[in-house]
Amino acid sequence: MRGFHYGVLQEDPAVRERYIRFLDERLSIGGAEVGAIAAELLALRGSLTPTQAQLVLEHDAHNPGYHQLRLNAELVKWLAGDIDVSLQRVLVESLEKGLTLLDGEHWESSYHYALTYLVFALAYWVLTGQTTELSVRIFLLGLKSAFLEQGPISEGLRADTLAAIEPLLAKAPGAILQDAIVKGRTYGDPVVRTICNLLVLRNPTN
Numbered sequence: 761m762r763g764f765h766y767g768v769l770q771e772d773p774a775v776r777e778r779y780i781r782f783l784d785e786r787l788s789i790g791g792a793e794v795g796a797i798a799a800e801l802l803a804l805r806g807s808l809t810p811t812q813a814q815l816v817l818e819h820d821a822h823n824p825g826y827h828q829l830r831l832n833a834e835l836v837k838w839l840a841g842d843i844d845v846s847l848q849r850v851l852v853e854s855l856e857k858g859l860t861l862l863d864g865e866h867w868e869s870s871y872h873y874a875l876t877y878l879v880f881a882l883a884y885w886v887l888t889g890q891t892t893e894l895s896v897r898i899f900l901l902g903l904k905s906a907f908l909e910q911g912p913i914s915e916g917l918r919a920d921t922l923a924a925i926e927p928l929l930a931k932a933p934g935a936i937l938q939d940a941i942v943k944g945r946t947y948g949d950p951v952v953r954t955i956c957n958l959l960v961l962r963n964p965t966n
Contacts, residue, residue: 780805787812794819795831802834806841810850817851817880821858824876832875833924839883840927848887855884859894862901875921877902882928891936900944900952907955 780801787797788811798816801808808816820828820835843851858880862873881899885891906921929937944956 776804784812787815790815795823795828799831799834802831802838807838810847813847813851814854817854817858818861820876821861821880824862824873828876829920829924832879833920835879835883836924836928839879839886840931843887852884852887855880855887859884859898862898863894874902874905875924877905878921878925879928882925882932885932885936886928889933889936891939896940896943899940900947900949900956903944903955904949904951908951 783797783801783804787794787801794816798808798812798819801812816831816835820831839851862877862880877898881895881902884895941956941959944952945960947953947956
């Protein structure tokens with residue numbers, strides 16, 4: 761059914777446009793389906809409006825988890841691309857609010873939240889070219905969560921998380937990434953320290 765659905769949208773531009781307008785209207789209502797609707801919009805149009813971006817990023821930060829995998833994967837594709845300057849300020853403000861919200865999550869109950877944490881931290885670095893203690897903390901939490909995802913499908917989740925984040929990771933400033941890993945080597949959490957020490961084994965001068 762899904763293949764047929766997308767086949768029709770690709771073959772008929774008019775149907776596609778009507779469907780996108782329908783998604784825009786549905787997203788403006790909000791509610792529990794924000795993540796699913798936004799993922800669909802991003803897959804079809806490749807972007808969100810400033811108002812939609814604020815709504816979706818707030819929703820994502822309030823509702824982290826593996827059920828948001830498709831949304832976060834689509835957000836990565838968008839945020840790793842060329843973002844209009846007029847939209848960057850709105851995105852940065854929303855990311856800052858999201859980082860603060862995510863900082864309130866309990867470290868030991870966040871194993872399925874890895875992609876959300878990594879998206880917010882990496883997108884902030886990509887859009888600002890700057891780092892903060894908060895963004896580093898959320899990034900390190902994302903690394904820990906990615907390695908410690910639990911449950912019968914944890915291996916698949918880990919692979920999906922690491923594959924999905926690659927476009928943002930590739931675009932993030934190398935110096936900021938290196939600084940985060942170095943800080944992680946002396947972090948208060950032993951799991952974070954171990955992960956970060958493993959990541960620098962190939963470059964023991966760090």
